[in-house]
Amino acid sequence: MNRSTSRIITMAAIAIMMVLPAFAGDYPLQVARNVMMYMALAITWDMLLRSGQISFGLAGLVGLGSYATILAVVRGGMPDWLSILFAGLFSGLVAFGIGFFILRLRHTYFSIVTLALGEIFRIIIHNLHDFTGGPEGIVIQQGVMFGGKSGPLYWLTLAGLGVALAASYWFEKSKFHFALTAIRNNEVSAKTSGVNIFRWLLATFVITSAIQGMIGGIFVQSYGFASPDSVFSADFTLLPMAMALLGGIHSTVGPILGGILLGLVSEWLKLQIPYGHLVVYGLMIIVVILFMPSGLLGIARKAGSRKSTDENQRRAV
Amino acid sequence: MKKTSMVLAALLLLVGGVFAQGTIKIGGIWMLADITGNQGSKAAQLAVEEINAAGGVLGKKLELVVADDEGKADKAAAQVEKLATVDKVEVFLGGMASGAELGKIPAFKKYNRVVMSTGAAGSATVEKALGPSPESDFYFHLHPWDYNQGASYAEGWDAIQKQYPNIQIKKIFLAYEEGAFGKSSWDATKILFGSQSRYTVDGAPFKSAAFGGGDYTAVLEAAKDFKPDLFLWAGYDADALPLLEQSKAMKFSPGIYLGAPPGWPIGFGSSKLSKNVMLYGMWSTALNDTNAQSKKFYNAYVKKFREEPATYFALLAYDAVYILADGIKRAGTTETAALVKALEQTKYASALGETITFKPSNIIKHQGITRQKILQWQDGFQEIIWPFEAATADPVYPFPLWK
Numbered sequence: 001m002n003r004s005t006s007r008i009i010t011m012a013a014i015a016i017m018m019v020l021p022a023f024a025g026d027y028p029l030q031v032a033r034n035v036m037m038y039m040a041l042a043i044t045w046d047m048l049l050r051s052g053q054i055s056f057g058l059a060g061l062v063g064l065g066s067y068a069t070i071l072a073v074v075r076g077g078m079p080d081w082l083s084i085l086f087a088g089l090f091s092g093l094v095a096f097g098i099g100f101f102i103l104r105l106r107h108t109y110f111s112i113v114t115l116a117l118g119e120i121f122r123i124i125i126h127n128l129h130d131f132t133g134g135p136e137g138i139v140i141q142q143g144v145m146f147g148g149k150s151g152p153l154y155w156l157t158l159a160g161l162g163v164a165l166a167a168s169y170w171f172e173k174s175k176f177h178f179a180l181t182a183i184r185n186n187e188v189s190a191k192t193s194g195v196n197i198f199r200w201l202l203a204t205f206v207i208t209s210a211i212q213g214m215i216g217g218i219f220v221q222s223y224g225f226a227s228p229d230s231v232f233s234a235d236f237t238l239l240p241m242a243m244a245l246l247g248g249i250h251s252t253v254g255p256i257l258g259g260i261l262l263g264l265v266s267e268w269l270k271l272q273i274p275y276g277h278l279v280v281y282g283l284m285i286i287v288v289i290l291f292m293p294s295g296l297l298g299i300a301r302k303a304g305s306r307k308s309t310d311e312n313q314r315r316a317v
Numbered sequence: 318m319k320k321t322s323m324v325l326a327a328l329l330l331l332v333g334g335v336f337a338q339g340t341i342k343i344g345g346i347w348m349l350a351d352i353t354g355n356q357g358s359k360a361a362q363l364a365v366e367e368i369n370a371a372g373g374v375l376g377k378k379l380e381l382v383v384a385d386d387e388g389k390a391d392k393a394a395a396q397v398e399k400l401a402t403v404d405k406v407e408v409f410l411g412g413m414a415s416g417a418e419l420g421k422i423p424a425f426k427k428y429n430r431v432v433m434s435t436g437a438a439g440s441a442t443v444e445k446a447l448g449p450s451p452e453s454d455f456y457f458h459l460h461p462w463d464y465n466q467g468a469s470y471a472e473g474w475d476a477i478q479k480q481y482p483n484i485q486i487k488k489i490f491l492a493y494e495e496g497a498f499g500k501s502s503w504d505a506t507k508i509l510f511g512s513q514s515r516y517t518v519d520g521a522p523f524k525s526a527a528f529g530g531g532d533y534t535a536v537l538e539a540a541k542d543f544k545p546d547l548f549l550w551a552g553y554d555a556d557a558l559p560l561l562e563q564s565k566a567m568k569f570s571p572g573i574y575l576g577a578p579p580g581w582p583i584g585f586g587s588s589k590l591s592k593n594v595m596l597y598g599m600w601s602t603a604l605n606d607t608n609a610q611s612k613k614f615y616n617a618y619v620k621k622f623r624e625e626p627a628t629y630f631a632l633l634a635y636d637a638v639y640i641l642a643d644g645i646k647r648a649g650t651t652e653t654a655a656l657v658k659a660l661e662q663t664k665y666a667s668a669l670g671e672t673i674t675f676k677p678s679n680i681i682k683h684q685g686i687t688r689q690k691i692l693q694w695q696d697g698f699q700e701i702i703w704p705f706e707a708a709t710a711d712p713v714y715p716f717p718l719w720k
Contacts, residue, residue, distance in 0.1 A: 027398040030424075034391045126495070135500040136439055139419070139446040148423035150398070223390045225419045225442055227497060230390050267395070274385050275349055 005300075006253040010165070013256050017158055026150040031267050033157040033222070039259030040164035040215050041240035042247075044208040046255050047171055049244070051201055052184035054111045058212060059236040060118025065091045065213025066231035067125055069220045070138055075131070080145045084156075084217035091213020092206050099202045106187075122232040137227025144224040153222050160218045164211050168252040171204075180204065242285050248297020257296050340380040341651060343641065344400030345634070346411040346421065348388040352580055352627055353413050357435060357634035358383045359622055360614070361410065364638035367617070374642050375649065381638075382406055388413070390420025397424035407651035408433065410637045413579075413630065415439035415497065422446045425456065431656050432456045433641050435633040438463045439501055440679065450682040454657055459633055459640075459685040462678055467505030469688040470597060473703040474547070477691065477712065480705065484714050486573070490545035491520035492536045492560075494552040496528070502551035502577065519543050526555035533563045540569065547573040554582045561590040565719045572715040580628035586697035593713045594694045599629035599669050601692055601699030603709040610668040629669065636667045657683075670707045 020032055041058055048055050065087035072078040072086050102113045125132045132138060146152035171177060179200040182190035191197055220226050239262070240255070247258025265284070269277035292299065345361050347354030358381075365379045373379060382404045386393035400406045401424070409425065412418050413436035422443070425432050432455055437443045440462040447453040461469070478484055491506045493499030503520050511518040521539045524530025533556075540548055548571035550560055557576055564574070575595040585591050602625070605612040614635055618626050626632065640663055645651055648659035661683070665673045671686065678684035691703040693712055700710035 025398075025402045027395065027402050030395045030398040034395060037391070129500075133441065135495065135497040136441045137416075137419075137497065139442050141445065141448075143426070143448075144423045148427045219391070222423075223394065223420050224423055225390075225446060227416055227419070227442065229496060230416045230419075233389070235389065270385055274383055275355070277385070278350055278387070 006251065009253050010256060013260065014165070017161075021151050021154055029150045029154045031263070033154055035259055035263030036157045036161040037215055037219065038236075038239050038243060038263065039255060040161045041212060041236060042243040042255035042259050043161075043164045043168045043252060044211045045240050046244045046249055046251070047168055048204055048208050050171065050177075050184060050250050051180040051204055053106070053201065055114045055208075056111050056237055057114030057118045058240055059232050059234060060114070060121045061091050061095070061209050061212035062216040062219065062236045063118070063125070063226075063228070063232035064094060064121050065216030066220045066226045067132060067216075068213060069217035070140060070226040071132065073140055074138060080221055084160075084214055084221060087217030087220075088210040088214035091216070092210030095206045095209030096202070099205045103198060103201045103205060118232065118237070122228050125232075126228050133227070135228055137225055137230070139225040140220070145221040156221070157218055160211075160215050163214065165252065167207055167211060172252060176200070176204065242289070244295075246285075246288050246292070246295055248295030248300075251297055254295055254297040261296075340378045341374055341408075341645065342380045342382055342404060342406040343638070344382050344384065344397075344404060344406030344409045346384045346386050346393065346396050346400070346409065347634075348413055348417065349383070349385040351388065351413065353436070353630035354385075354411075356624075356626055356628060356631040357411065357413070360618060360626065360631040360635040361638050363614075363617055363621055364635045364642075368638065368642050374645050379638070379642065386414075386417045386421070388417050390416055393417040393420040394424050397421045397428070401428045401430070406430075408641055408645075408656070410435065410641065411634065412436040415443050418443050419446055426452070429455050429653055431641070431644075431651070431653055431660065433637040434458045434460065435630060435637050436460050438466065439497060440464055441501065442497075444678065444680045447681050449680050450677075453681045454683065455653055456681060457640075457660055457675060457683040457685065458678070458681060459637055459673070461687050461689060462684070463501045463505050464509075464679065465684070465687040466597070466689050467502075467509040470691070471509045472688075473691045476705070477703055481712060481714065484572075484712065486516065486546040488517045488519075488543065488545045489547045489549065490540045490543045490571075491518070492533070492540060492548070492550040492552075493520060493522055494525040494528075494530075494556070495522040496525070498553075498579075499525075499551045506549070519545075523552070523556075525552045526559055527553040531555075531559055533560050534567070537563055537567050537569055540571070541567060545571050547571065547575060549575045549577060551577045554578050554580050554585075557582055557585055558588060558590060561588075561594070565590065568719055570716060570718045574716040579630075583627055586694060586699070591694040591697070593716050595702070595712075595716075596692050596694065596699065597689050598692050598699065599686070599689055600632050601701060601709075603692075603698060603700050604668075604670050604707065606709060607707065608668065608670045610666060611670060614668040632668045636665065636669065636673065640665050640673065670701075 045058055068087040068090040069083040072083040105113055126135055179195050182195050183197055187197060216231060243258035243262050244255040246262055248254030266281055269281055273280060345358055347358050349355055362381050365381045369378045382400060384396035384400055386396050408431045410433040412434045415437045418437035419442055438460055444462060447456055474486060478486060489510050491503055493503045507518055510516045521536045523533050523536040557578060573595055577597045605615050644656055644660040648655040661675055663675055667673050673685050675683040675685055690701055692699045692701050695710055695713060701707050702712045
């Protein structure tokens with residue numbers, strides 16, 4: 001799949017998302033909100049993956065952002081919309097602080113530490129009972145944003161996805177792309193070429209963490225509560241990873257494709273098999289990861305390169 | 318012949334007319350992968366079929382549309398939207414996990430249709446998110462809140478000590494799983510048992526086997542040092558047998574060994590370790606001997622699904638459908654204001670062995686059951702010890718020393 005096809009797919013997906021509220025009811029809009037939320041996480045997970053670093057800390061940062069939002073509103077009286085931006089800023093700052101330590105690590109070590117960080121955040125929230133509500137959680141007494149109306153909440157989630165998409169495209173178009181690809185391919189040669197590895201990794205980690213925290217803020221403002229079990233749920237790590245892997249990694253369009261496909265299939269399966277859909281869904285993800293490791297995008301790229309090779313051979317003959 | 322045909326045609330028209338006026342759709346939302354939701358949804362379907370077989374409600378058939386919330390807030394919210402806008406259900410029922418219920422509440426408020434809730438006991442979040450009357454008047458909470466449960470346990474143990482003077486409780490130790498369920502149990506226990514120095518209360522958390530834990534050595538050591546008269550654990554079914562195994566290994570035999578999981582593992586009664594373990598609950602098969610409604614439910618459920626109802630959540634869902642149907646009959650409509658008014662007059666003799674009415678709780682206006690029961694595993698069966706009016710056996714005390 002070449003760049004222009006990727007751009008067409010992305011533009012088509014954005015166009016559909018923009019016009020959806022005009023003709024879809026509350027249920028499709030709610031499903032779309034869920035899909036967009038996980039899609040934004042999948043995109044940001046992939047952005048860091050482009051440097052070769054696999055993070056398992058998604059749920060930790062979503063949880064951190066969720067609590068930043070709810071505590072800013074409940075304890076600090078911050079306006080709803082500002083609390084979402086605050087969640088992004090807070091998560092970014094925390095990522096900046098811990099990035100100095102953990103971005104010295106690589107591969108498995110980095111992955112394990114990010115997984116542990118998520119658990120540490122959860123335990124801290126869990127134990128600050130008087131401030132955070134502890135294991136039971138905390139609710140926004142005045143209710144959710146926009147009175148729970150589907151339309152405005154849809155636009156809010158789409159705005160969150162828009163930020164993730166814009167950041168991802170910026171990464172693809174700017175020096176980030178070359179720096180992260182160079183780091184992923186060979187750190188030693190990247191360093192000898194003058195790439196400041198730590199600086200690029202730190203910037204990527206801070207930006208992706210800020211967006212993940214902001215998505216946590218949108219989750220809280222959509223449902224009006226945060227509890228450790230809900231906002232530090234492993235789903236926030238595993239589903240975005242599965243979406244990116246299904247669609248195809250190291251791109252923006254891959255997580256979009258995977259997000260749409262997995263999100264819709266999950267809902268469709270639930271309607272068809274209410275008592276066993278999770279088993280089928282789980283099996284499907286396993287099969288996809290086993291037999292399609294490069295994702296849909298990889299398959300499309302292979303098909304594309306085979307086609308151009310055939311054409312070249314035909315021309316040569 | 319002509320006359321007979323005309324009578325038959327009139328009858329057909331009449332019968333057709335009764336059910337041709339459509340159905341009353343009930344949206345049931347549970348976590349279907351969990352035994353409480355799985356059996357709850359089946360029990361609700363059983364009640365719907367029984368009511369339809371008896372002529373339906375207001376000349377219409379009931380139709381249950383089942384949805385899976387997966388125990389997650391975002392998925393639960395999507396299911397409320399689907400049931401309200403696609404299936405166009407007129408009332409809602411179900412619920413179990415507080416986290417999922419919190420996801421549903423904004424959508425419930427938006428549609429303002431009657432909700433008969435069978436779970437979600439977390440008052441610090443769910444009851445708070447619902448808010449006071451009149452904004453939460455559509456919500457009928459059947460299951461006791463956590464503070465209701467705590468108060469009923471305190472009442473029960475006071476009554477048991479009075480009735481059986483050989484049972485004396487001074488020190489209580491609570492081992493609680495570190496999540497929301499365990500922590501709220503601990504908070505309630507500290508307040509209800511520890512206040513006015515009536516009892517000396519201590520406790521410690523543990524990681525439930527349901528969430529990757531399973532080593533209870535630290536919490537059991539703390540309990541053993543404390544030498545409690547009553548040892549209570551609040552966790553999940555996965556903790557039941559490992560806790561007893563490790564208690565046995567550590568020779569920890571308190572006077573009363575009590576478990577408070579939402580459901581017990583299937584076949585727990587056949588384990589020797591279950592002998593004389595006490596528990597909190599709302600129902601057991603022992604109730605079939607004294608309560609006709611319970612027996613009717615049990616026999617019909619086993620006949621239809623070829624399995625035993627393992628938790629009281631099945632009976633709550635079954636009762637919820639009957640309460641809704643009675644309310645709709647009395648209101649003559651499913652319109653929210655009229656139905657709320659009718660449901661406020663509910664006096665329903667439930668399969669759980671008590672008459673359900675709705676009264677205000679700390680925040681909301683419509684709270685159903687407020688008491689749980691104290692039971693004991695005796696010879697593989699759960700016998701009811703308290704309330705005494707529903708008791709099926711005397712308590713066996715003390716919990717036997719490990720051999």
